[in-house]
Amino acid sequence: MYHALLYYAFLPIEDPEAFANEHRALCQSLGLKGRILISVEGINGTVSGPVDACNAYVLAVHADPRFAEMPIKTDVVPGHVFQKLFVRVKKELVTFRADLPSDPTKVTGQHLSAAEWKDRIERGDAIILDGRTDYEFDIGHFRGAIRPDVESFREFPTWIREHLGDKRNTPILTYCTGGIRCEKLTSYMIADGFTDVYQLDGGIVTYGKDENVKGALWDGLCYVFDERIAVAINHTEDRRVVGRCIHCDAPTERYINCANLLCNKQHIACEACEKQFEHTCSVACMDVIHDTAALATP
Numbered sequence: 486m487y488h489a490l491l492y493y494a495f496l497p498i499e500d501p502e503a504f505a506n507e508h509r510a511l512c513q514s515l516g517l518k519g520r521i522l523i524s525v526e527g528i529n530g531t532v533s534g535p536v537d538a539c540n541a542y543v544l545a546v547h548a549d550p551r552f553a554e555m556p557i558k559t560d561v562v563p564g565h566v567f568q569k570l571f572v573r574v575k576k577e578l579v580t581f582r583a584d585l586p587s588d589p590t591k592v593t594g595q596h597l598s599a600a601e602w603k604d605r606i607e608r609g610d611a612i613i614l615d616g617r618t619d620y621e622f623d624i625g626h627f628r629g630a631i632r633p634d635v636e637s638f639r640e641f642p643t644w645i646r647e648h649l650g651d652k653r654n655t656p657i658l659t660y661c662t663g664g665i666r667c668e669k670l671t672s673y674m675i676a677d678g679f680t681d682v683y684q685l686d687g688g689i690v691t692y693g694k695d696e697n698v699k700g701a702l703w704d705g706l707c708y709v710f711d712e713r714i715a716v717a718i719n720h721t722e723d724r725r726v727v728g729r730c731i732h733c734d735a736p737t738e739r740y741i742n743c744a745n746l747l748c749n750k751q752h753i754a755c756e757a758c759e760k761q762f763e764h765t766c767s768v769a770c771m772d773v774i775h776d777t778a779a780l781a782t783p
């Protein structure tokens with residue numbers, strides 16, 4: 486059996502290069518694969534490996550007093566969900582084009598547990614803001630959430646000002662995959678004058694594991710950044726498919742990559758259209774594939 490782990494912590498790391506080298510050696514010795522980002526502001530990682538190796542990793546990470554309290558989310562997976570191991574030093578854990586100073590180690594939106602979050606949604610007086618990007622939203626999201634039309638997280642500051650600028654006194658609920666983006670997002674929103682900001686503690690992934698709420702009010706699947714592409718969150722009877730085939734608009738939850746390698750766009754496609762469009766996202770991409778095939782056969 487294998488596990489996939491997901492975690493983050495915002496805390497000062499003095500020598501990120503040295504720490505990254507040590508950490509890479511630890512992961513290599515345990516045979517873990519995945520992606521770990523390290524910066525002066527903290528750590529954000531997701532790795533997979535055999536259960537014993539993952540357990541040893543969690544022990545080693547928690548043995549460091551700086552990370553003793555860091556929550557690590559665990560999923561059971563059939564095998565590695567990453568091809569390789571990357572341990573990288575970055576300037577910021579989450580790239581965010583903030584035009585105001587904000588510090589998630591000091592000020593963030595109030596964390597809500599799964600039960601508190603569900604209650605808060607059901608009260609119906611808050612704006613539910615998806616803190617992810619459009620393609621993540623399209624395969625699944627909280628019922629009633631706003632879809633920000635941003636292709637990358639760094640576009641959020643501008644988007645917020647344009648679309649929520651007159652809502653600074655309305656309760657805002659933000660959520661993201663594992664919680665890290667909301668730390669940045671809510672910290673920024675408070676700096677920008679929002680007065681009543683909440684974030685889902687541990688993100689969608691933790692919400693889906695809560696035994697009482699069982700992922701209620703989540704529709705569709707949750708996009709994840711590994712080979713699984715998307716995972717189930719809502720384990721209640723009341724679950725809706727929200728993904729729509731890019732070609733025919735039929736409800737479906739299949740995410741595939743465009744077979745035109747120059748495009749490679751990840752898109753939602755039903756089985757029939759995938760076949761008809763030869764695994765591509767558009768007629769244009771299908772033409773490219775045909776042209777390439779024609780060139781290859783003299």
Ligand SMILES: [Zn+2]
Nearest residue numbers: 730733755758
């Ligand atoms: Zn279709």
Ligand SMILES: [Zn+2]
Nearest residue numbers: 743748766770
């Ligand atoms: Zn394409």
